[in-house]
Amino acid sequence: MPVLRFTGGIAMLAAACCACGVAFNSPADEVPPSSEPTVLTFVDPAVVPGLQVQTIIKKTGKANSYLTYPQIPGATPLSERMRAELVAEAKAFNEKNAKGKATLPKSEINVDWQLTAVSPKVTGVRLRTGRFEGESWINSTRTLWYDGARVVTSDLLVKNLNDLARVVGTRLADDTDVHLGAIKPDRALFDSLDFNSRGDLVVEFDDYEIGPGAMGRVATAIPRQEAAPLLSDFGKAAQQAVESARPTTPPELRNPPEATAPAVPGKVDCRVARCVALTFDEGPGPYTDRILTALGTTRATFFLTGTNAAARPDLLRRMARDGHLVGNHGWSHRDLTTLPDNRIYEQLARTQDVIAQSTGSLPALMRPPYGASNPDVAKIAGELKLSLVTWDVDAGDDGDATAQEICRRVTSAVKPGSIVLLHDLGPATPEAIPLILKALEDRGYSFVTVPELYGTRPMQPGRTYESAVDVAVSRYGRPLP
Incomplete structure (x- = not known):
């Protein structure tokens, strides 16, 4: 089956979360599930009571770091895990780029996030990392999950990585750009497993991970029925949590912003004041x-x-x-x-x-x-x-x-x-x-x-x-x- 590639990234589907006791949008605002199976459904962070966005910034003479992550009430271990990982990432990136001459634009590491699920039993956060070191951005994703007591990495959504690697290899076999030999039962390789709105298991790969960077985003969706025997008990719970989120119209799919008037002067005359x-x-x-x-x-x-x-x-x-x-x-x-x-x-x-x-x-x-x-x-x-x-x-x-x-x-x-x-x-x-x-x-x-x-x-x-x-x-x- 041909690999699915995207040069424009993933469309974000904001989803209202019923577990938070927030009313859903009206039917007029709803959008049908995307026909593209690797498009992911995300929870609208605005409907999560008490959510705060934390930002880590570090600027040196040669590199910039800008990393954000959500602090979610009731999921303190998850927030602490994300912060620890991001601080370590930024430290390693800055140390690597401390060598050599300073150039413009500076090297940069940037992390943002999306909520894959928020329910009483399962919370999921997809972290998107971009690294720029002088030529172009290299992008990667990883999804961390939380079961109410411990942080769960994506590989634990399935029972056996050997079986997952075999299924993924079969689904990507028709694409000559994919390096099938790179698809191995490796936890680091399968660090971003999610579900679409239909419950299909979506497997994402980082740039250059299983093929040339020119491929853009590489992902495949394993249909729900085919994925069922692969999932662990927690994987099934995560799947259910994602499906319980109801999609609403995402910001980037609304009508483009119309032209706005230039900023106009205020009431204070700054020629005098x-x-x-x-x-x-x-x-x-x-x-x-x-x-x-x-x-x-x-x-x-x-x-x-x-x-x-x-x-x-x-x-x-x-x-x-x-x-x-x-x-x-x-x-x-x-x-x-x-x-x-x-x-x-x-x-x-x-x-x-x-x-x-x-x-x-x-x-x-x-x-x-x-x-x-x-x-x-x-x-x-x-x-x-x-x-x-x-x-x-x-x-x-x-x-x-x-x-x-x-x-x-x-x-x-x-x-x-x-x-x-x-x-x-x-x-x-x-x-x-x-x-x-x-x-x-x-x-x-x-x-x-x-x-x-x-x-x-x-x-x-x-x-x-x-x-x-x-x-x-x-x-x-x-x-x-």
């Missing part, structure tokens, strides 16, 4: 509530990643309700300059749609992950009616700095028109906000959203704005005359 714009990256996360409370009536600009935004629509609604501006920070925080045009578009368009679903309006601003941009990124942002925003003041709050240190960094560097980079990552940031507000208010500063810095000059799609100190803008990554 001493203005500064506080901006927050990486959220929403565990500290967003505290940040919003600390800001009070002070308005700020939040640049959100799509995966985090999809998990916490409640926080997006609060941001909008409190008068903050919500911007786009890419779907999974991959360096956009390392991606082909279609992937850049996907990273931005998916995030646009998720934010619009929660706030009721499409963002007009985006901040490229790591602040990295080039003419291709700026052009695609322009096509989506997005202005690019970087910063001229870095608070340095994405490490181990104290609230006092964060405040000192900001207040010592800020000027009228500054755009300040903060992060939605740790407890020191909400503690620093009252200190920053008081110190700058005492110096006569007004706090505004980014568009308000530019007064009567609306921000233009495709242009990059670093600050309004010298009205520094560029067009498609090139300085304006």
Whole structure:
């Protein structure tokens, strides 16, 4: 049977989880099961009460690490296992890339996640890892399961890996690009086993694992009846948990975002007032509530990643309700300059749609992950009616700095028109906000959203704005005359 390949990745089917006591979407929102058997069904994280997204960031002179995972109530051992594995992965990656000369774009490891099942008996998380080391991304997946007491690796969904390897080899035998000799009863090879909405067993392989990287995603689906004798007792429980999740329309299958108007000026005249714009990256996360409370009536600009935004629509609604501006920070925080045009578009368009679903309006601003941009990124942002925003003041709050240190960094560097980079990552940031507000208010500063810095000059799609100190803008990554 021919192998199934995808250059565009897997479509995500968000699924409402009945085990969480959340009402399902109306029938009008439902989509039929995909005819493509390797398409997986995922649980909508927004319906899991108490779920928090945890983020691990490490930036060195030669490599960037951005890893996220869900913290699920009642599944602490699973969350701890994911964190331990991701920390070790990032450490090994950074050590490997510490050698040699620093290059741009930097090497990068990026991990995001999807929920394969959430029920009283079974929880499953699919981790997607991408590694970039100078040429192209190499992608891999692994799925960890939890039975309420212990973490279960994917290979334990079946009774016997020899039988699984034999069946998979038979199903992929007709594809001449597949290296059949690489399909062995190896736990590491079969580390991502899942189920589709029909209960078929889906077996995924990493890039280069059983064939050349040009094959894209390699996966095969073993029909439910054929898979039945292969499954362990836990495998059957996992299958049932996946099937109990009811699919709803996924964000990337909705209508593409319509064009949005450019960001417009606010009420504060920054030609007269001493203005500064506080901006927050990486959220929403565990500290967003505290940040919003600390800001009070002070308005700020939040640049959100799509995966985090999809998990916490409640926080997006609060941001909008409190008068903050919500911007786009890419779907999974991959360096956009390392991606082909279609992937850049996907990273931005998916995030646009998720934010619009929660706030009721499409963002007009985006901040490229790591602040990295080039003419291709700026052009695609322009096509989506997005202005690019970087910063001229870095608070340095994405490490181990104290609230006092964060405040000192900001207040010592800020000027009228500054755009300040903060992060939605740790407890020191909400503690620093009252200190920053008081110190700058005492110096006569007004706090505004980014568009308000530019007064009567609306921000233009495709242009990059670093600050309004010298009205520094560029067009498609090139300085304006």
